[in-house]
Amino acid sequence: MFGFINLDKPTAWTSHDCVARVRRLLKTKRVGHGGTLDPLATGVLPIAVGAATRLLQFLPTPKAYRATIRLGIKTTTDDLAGEVLQVRSAAAVTRERLIEALKMFRGTLQQVPPIYSAIQVDGQRLYKLARKGESVLPEPRTVEVYKIEVLDWQVLDSAHPEVTLQIACGPGTYIRSIARDLGEVLQTGGTLARLVRTQSCGFDLADSLSLETLEEQVTQGSLLLADPAAALKDVPHYALDGQFATRWCQGRSVEVDSDAMGEAWVRVHDASAHFLGMGLLSEGFLVPKVVLNATTV
Incomplete structure (x- = not known):
């Protein structure tokens, strides 16, 4: 089997749980995922099957989310799964004040990851250190937020309104971290109440499969894996003819005509548009990096 599954991860499942389930369903060990989701989050979790696991690194990196933040509450994990550290009233926060505060969260940001995260410090996961009671503050990292907009403003509890x-x-x-930092800016505290990933690695939530649907399709023999070449449609492609395609599939670099400056990744196809893998254009040569020939696929 070779391709991708656009899985709608259910709540309370870890990304590893989903991979393990797909392995059992498809009876194959060669399964991986793109972009970890927290257990309480749902939504798009791209799953690679077979040799497609070697292509995860080339999938588009932008992601999109629908996030609901509860104001007035601060927790250890920065979401509702954690222990409550502080409760304050956020009744004075208006939609207008919120929209103004969100301007600080667009563009290039220095963001401190949550203490309960999978980031490694001195070879140990932060969440494991946190569970031991060891206080380790992760280093800030540079991130990009292209868009952040209000979808809904809910005031079911006036002291703790929620914004989606x-x-x-x-x-x-x-x-x-955005939920936590927004609460700091508003001086109320904030924590993530719900999270849905709507886009990841070029896959959309509208086209995703639930685990139940995936199981049904596997049982009925109707499961169609997403074509890796389609998932990589935004990567430039390069076509090789005859002996050059054969040479490349044997792991040998091919001299090519290219105007590319420096180095550039490309999808490599043969003359019949069959996807051969990923190559690196460099100094007039097409260097094989991920070769998917008939025996590999």
């Missing part, structure tokens, strides 16, 4: 945001961002952005 649409967020488009680059890789490595923690939405829990």
Whole structure:
């Protein structure tokens, strides 16, 4: 089997749980995922099957989320799964004040990841250190937020209103950190109440499969994996003819005509548009990096 599954991850499942389930369903060990989702989050979790696991690194990196933030509450994990550290009234926060505060969260940001995260410090995961009671503050990292807009403003509890945001961002952005930092800016505290990833690695939530649907399709023999070449449609492609395609598939560099400056990644196809893998254009040569020949696929 070779291709991708656009999985709608259910709540309370880890990304690893989903990979393990797909391995059992498809009876194959060669399964991986693109972009970890927290257990309480749902939405797009791209799953690679077979040799497609080697292509995860080339998928588009932008992501999009629908995030609901509860104001007036601060927790250890920056979401509702954690222990409550502080409760304050956020009744004075208006939609207008919120929209003004969100201007600080657009563009290039220095963001401190949550203490409960999978980032490694001295070879240990932060969440493991936090569970031991060890206080380790992660280093800030540079992230990109392309868009952050208000979708809904809910005041079911006047002291702790909730705002639902649409967020488009680059890789490595923690939405829990945005919830925490927005609460700091508003001087009320804030924590993530719900999170849905609507886009990831070029896949959309509207086209995703639930685990139940995936199981049904596997049982009925109707599962169609997403074409890796389609998932990589935004990567420039390069076609090789005859002996050059054969040479490249044997792991040998091919001299090519290219105007590319420096180095550039390309999708490599043969004359019949069959996807052969990923190559690097460099100094007039097409260097094979991920070769998918008939035996590999």
